[in-house]
Amino acid sequence: MENLQLENGLERRTTSQSSTSSANPTDPVSPTDECGCVRLGKCKWFNVAKGWGFLTPNDGGQEVFVHQSVIQMSGFRSLGEQEEVEFECQRTSRGLEATRVSSRHGGSCQGSTYRPRINRxxxxxxxxxxxxxxxxxxxxxxxxxxxxxxxxxxxxxxxxxxxxHKNVTQSHSNSKRNSNNSSSSAAQEKSEEAT
CATH class of the missing domain: 4.10.60.10 (Zinc finger, CCHC-type)
Known part of the structure; x- marks a missing residue:
């Protein structure tokens, strides 16, 4: 049986299992229940320089890809490691991808303390x-x-x-050029005499 609850204006879906099935919280969520509902989880890791990372759901489902564009916060959007979040996701060709990520109570996320280094x-x-x-x-x-x-x-x-000082450096370079020219002309004369 599926119950809908409203908390802070957000829809939460909870499923109650029948008394015949075991109610083990470590059982993974079925693929049909993973999408389209609000879920709780933690940020496994987040790369602040590239703007993406992965979430680990509390209900034991598959890891969810998260991009910075779906994070609900002002300013520089990122997630801190092990930050508790509330998210919605959808199944794509690459797997599960978050469509909305907010703090545990639906507000703005805290974000990472790290900022990417800018090579200026x-x-x-x-x-x-x-x-x-x-x-x-x-x-x-x-x-x-x-x-x-x-x-x-x-x-x-x-x-x-x-x-x-400019003339001194020019006179040195001119004398080097002249000595190079004279040595090359002497070498040419010797080669002509040998033939």
Missing amino acids: RTRRMRCYNCGEFANHIASECALGPQPKRCHRCRGEDHLHADCP
């Missing part, structure tokens, strides 16, 4: 005012307007285009 890369850019690699630009620099200066050596008597 800090964008480091060069401030042309202070010359530092930081998270601000020249218009937002805390130092205020600075005098014009070379961004290579930070000297105030010249600008980057006229930097003496």
Whole structure:
């Protein structure tokens, strides 16, 4: 016999077994009773980063898949491990899936204390005012307007285009290029003499 009870505006279906059958609470629920009714259970585990997990029913039925979109709570929706919940489910091609999950008394769920880590890369850019690699630009620099200066050596008597350090590095690279060219031309002359 099936009894309908209303608790907090939610429908609860309870079945009373006949006196001839054994009333063992550990017996699993039949597949027809698993769907379409409000059931109680606990969260077996929930992955907060991916937003899904599984519920273990108190009546010993099959585990139920739960997605964060069906959890009744405000803000970031998740379930804590072993959190007691009330849920409704339906059978899909993949198995049982929850269609509504709320706290034990029909309210909002408590949720997990863990939050997924967000990989935010800090964008480091060069401030042309202070010359530092930081998270601000020249218009937002805390130092205020600075005098014009070379961004290579930070000297105030010249600008980057006229930097003496720039010429030193260029002259070293030019001399390396010239020495490479002269050694390659000498190697070519030796190979020509050998033939």
